[in-house]
Amino acid sequence: MAVKLTLQSVKTAEAKPARYIVWDTATKGFGLRVNVDGSKTYILKYAFEGRQKWHTIGKHGSPWTPETARKEALDVLGLVRSGIDPADAARERKAAGVTVSDLCDQYLAAARAGRTLTKFDVPKKASTLATDEGRIRRHIKPLLGKKLVRKLTGKDVEDFLHAVAAGKTAVDEKTGKHGRAIVEGGKGTATRTVGLLGGILTFAMKEGLRSDNPVKGVQRFKDGKNTRFLSGQELERLGGAFEASHADWDQFEAMHADWIAAGRKGASPRPPDAASPTALAAIKLLLFTGARRSEILGLEWAHVDLDRGYLHLPDSKTGAKDIPLGEPAVDLLRAVPRLNGSPFVFPATRGDGSYKGLPKAWAKLYARAGLTKTRIHDLRHSFASVGASTGSSLLMIGFLLGHKDPKTTQRYAHVAHDPAKAAAENVARSIVAQMKRSGAE
Incomplete structure (x- = not known):
């Protein structure tokens, strides 16, 4: 369809089941696109270096009328005749003042x-x-x-x-x-x-604001992300801190029960300055699964499958994932009380939502265990390092942690070598012992 685009011809162009273009007979390549919803846009089709390209001028209405849009089309065609691609010029104008x-x-x-x-x-x-x-x-x-x-x-x-x-x-x-x-x-x-x-x-x-990325080629420092994990001795001390904290709460509950039985006489017993039972359970589950803090604190009972021993998370840092549970994790979850009305395994102590006090609770627990410079995320590293030191492959560790990039799991490679080193040492010691015995004889 081709007519000279005027206010009248634009007004009478009606919407159809499919969008179409009304071409202007006065200026080659200039036209009006009529959309299915009835909206109308001025456009220009042109060729640059042998390739057909499209330029959108704007929707009909202030400031675009057939005359102003035709003038813009002629200006764009002038750039083409001068050897300038209007698309490049538009990008430069768009990027000119962007900081x-x-x-x-x-x-x-x-x-x-x-x-x-x-x-x-x-x-x-x-x-x-x-x-x-x-x-x-x-x-x-x-x-x-x-x-x-x-x-x-x-x-x-x-x-x-x-x-x-x-x-x-x-x-x-x-x-x-x-x-x-x-x-x-x-x-x-x-x-x-x-x-x-x-x-x-x-x-x-x-977004068309640059044609290149100046970060490429810049040599960065090696990203020495903290991969601290707890040693066997530190895990033993952490276990002792768990036991002591649980003992404090058991004692408090016993004293509180006695206070209730005595008719609430005297001052009520004060809760211990120790990580709460909710926090202790959440921290243990982090250590037993290697899961991320957000995955455990946001865990809902609907995602827990104790019969099969899995957590089925609908969302995580890497998307939906399944976390396998060992027997200690299953036993721990079976012992966690369910709060009526809350979908969360570890609900907030006040109001709705999930538990929020883990950082302070962890600070109390690791201080009690005598640990230094230890983050909650280090429990995830500890889970992985124990897996590597006990013979689990890096591929399996990556699966357990939900890593999609094998390079992320590679940080535990040096730990995985420890069993081989121990085996080599045992063999060498046996050879030395046999050589000494042979010499003595």
Whole structure:
């Protein structure tokens, strides 16, 4: 269909079951796309370097009329005749004033909407987004925020890496009445933040704000992520702390029962300053399964299959997963009381939701065990290291932990070698003993 596009011809173009184009007879390639819903958009079809391309001018209505849209089409065709691809020109105009700070905001908005995926092809979790927001706010925006995205260079990224590593963004400040934010920087933080910056700039490429990623080619520090795990002696001390904490609560419950039986006479017994029974059970389950903290604290009874010995999680950091349960984990879960009205295995002590007090409880427990520099996540590493030291393959350990990337499990490879080393030592000692016996004879 071809007519000269005027206000009247545009007005009379009616919607049909399929969208169609009304071509303008006055300007080649200029047309009006009429959509199924009745909306109308001015477009231009042109050829550049032998390839057919499309340029969207805009929807009919202010500022676009047949005349203003035709003028825009002629301007675009002028660029084509000058050897300039209008698509490239549009990208440059779009990117002209966008700063790194603007880009970070766009990236976070897209991530919250589920438009950016992780390497596991799933949207980022709220906890991951919170970490990203912190790195953007504390490191990227202060050092790179004012720079234009299109002018960012590999040298800028390299300078940023070393500035964060040197502690240039370190801060210790109050956050509210009782809170405090301590940001130290360092090589690990620098490497991980540059990794995030690389993802943000890949997003910029998809949005047409850049044609390349300046993070590529920048040599980062080795990411020495903390892979601390508890030794056999430390696990023994942790077991003692569990027993002592349970004993404190048993004593409190006995005293409380006596107080009730005595008619509530005198001061009521005070709860012990120890990790609560709920926290103790959650921590043990973390240690017995190697699961992530969010997976255990968000665990619902509907996801627990004690007959088959599995946790069937509908969602996790890597998507839906099944966690096999050993007998100690099954026995522990059978002993956990169910709170009426709560779907959670470890419910909150107040209100709805799941238990939130694990960090403080863990601090009490590991201090009681005499452990230092130990995080809750180190229980996951400890589960994996015990598996490796007892002969489980890295493939099996990766399955138990829910790793999708084999490189993640590789950190436990040195532990897996310990049984072989012990076997080699036993053989060598036997040979030496036999040689000595032979010489004596």
